[in-house]
Amino acid sequence: MYSFINSTRSLKQRLNLFVTSVKELYPDIIGIAVTRMDDHDNLYSVYRSADYGDNFPTFIESISQSPRLSKMRASLEPSIIDNMLCHQSSVKHIHLRLLQSNCISSMACPIYTNGTFIGVLFINAKVKDFFSEKVNYFTTFSILITLLITDDFNNKKAFHSIVKTVLLLSHHKDPETQNHLKRVAEYSRLIGLYLAKKRKCDGDFVDSVYHFSDMHDIGKSLIPEDILYSTDIYTAEQRAIMNQHPELGCQLLSNILTTFKYDNNQELDIILNIIRHHHERYDGKGYPSQLKGTDIPLEARIVTVADVIDALLSHRPYKQPWSIDDVELYLINGSGTLFDPLCIDAILHSLDKIALIQSRYPDIIEEELPV
Known part of the structure; x- marks a missing residue:
């Protein structure tokens, strides 16, 4: 299972290996997505498992407009929806998209490095109360995903610093x-x-x-x-x-x-x-x-x-x-x-x-x- 740690693989390859292993243990999972936050308070996908489907957007504008995501960013605590069907009377458009993909329960975990919020891990399942019963496991799961993302994040940051130095010298x-x-x-x-x-x-x-x-x-x-x-x-x-x-x-x-x-x-x-x-x-x-x-x-x-x-x-x-x-x-x-x-x-x-x-x-x- 832990071959995903091999840093010679790309981020997508490591995440694919990790997700495959987890879904073998829990086949009720129907989709995993990893997002990063840009400089403008938006989330964009850096990874989506093959079964995540097209109903979930690859880009979420201004997470400050989402009470759920805003609360998560402030608290750095996971957010769980046990039964998406219970939200239908006041459901948001994005929840309807998830229901169309047979998602019944959902867990969103903050990704952060050194206390700084940098993204969200989304996990969906096709049965209700799936995550509340396994919150400790999937919290650990999110921490391991965070390690992969922060490693990639720090590598990108170093690369960006070199690129910007080139720009400064040339400008x-x-x-x-x-x-x-x-x-x-x-x-x-x-x-x-x-x-x-x-x-x-x-x-x-x-x-x-x-x-x-x-x-x-x-x-x-x-x-x-x-x-x-x-x-x-x-x-x-x-x-x-x-x-x-x-x-x-x-x-x-x-x-x-x-x-x-x-x-x-x-x-x-x-x-x-x-x-x-x-x-x-x-x-x-x-x-x-x-x-x-x-x-x-x-x-x-x-x-x-x-x-x-x-x-x-x-x-x-x-x-x-x-x-x-x-x-x-x-x-x-x-x-x-x-x-x-x-x-x-x-x-x-x-x-x-x-x-x-x-x-x-x-x-x-x-x-x-x-x-």
Whole structure:
């Protein structure tokens, strides 16, 4: 049973082994899901057993809106529903989904590290009073799951720290502001959330894109300063040099991470795809690989839209900010040629939130002082 502890396996492989062993002991279990909390108080699935079904969402927005989950976060104590059928008169939509999957009882256990709440373990069973009778066992079960999750969490945290150090070192030459990077991350998150609701991606993917979208231009640190800082229209030769920054960024990050042992290849792929392909066009006329349509990785398609939105809305030495109406028209006109139509639909459904992000992370325009 304890082969799941083997750290050479991925988190999903270890959880699969663990869950299989537990379900052999308790066949009434019909689904197990492990979720993590993002920086915006939302839960997203990092693991779902094969029998969990599609009725349970992969993303739960703002757990503060759930009394059950809010109480759990505050107390760090498990929450048990002995009989889902008793809740039908006032049942929430999510409970109806569980009932449709033959779930009769449910247990939610907090996942936390060093006293900090980081997620929830959900376990469902097809008989009533299942967890109350075995609360000690499943509390221990949740602790073991917590060890696996926190190990993965700490590994990711170390990886993120290295990545952000790379960003900090590279950004000192980039004329764009830190708040530009924050806004691009927030716009990327808006797009990702919309796509997750449309089941085009999951919450784990959205969180990765949110954390790594600000790395898209790290290759600019290797561009000569006379080109990087220029406010003139580029010559063909200068443009060719500037267009090398996606590949240069991938080389920079790959070289730095060569000696860092990190087994989450999915995250590595996401960050490298963002860096390499955020200047591709949906019609195949972008660079560096001239990828077309859905051949462009989804994470790159998302960041492309987010980056363009912020560039248009921001002040630059060579232009004034566009109005939100002009940006909206540009995005609509570019849908299907410059941009992924789904990503454009996503941002058009979130236009009211763009102004809030701009106000939260404003650029500070340095004015020339009189001599």
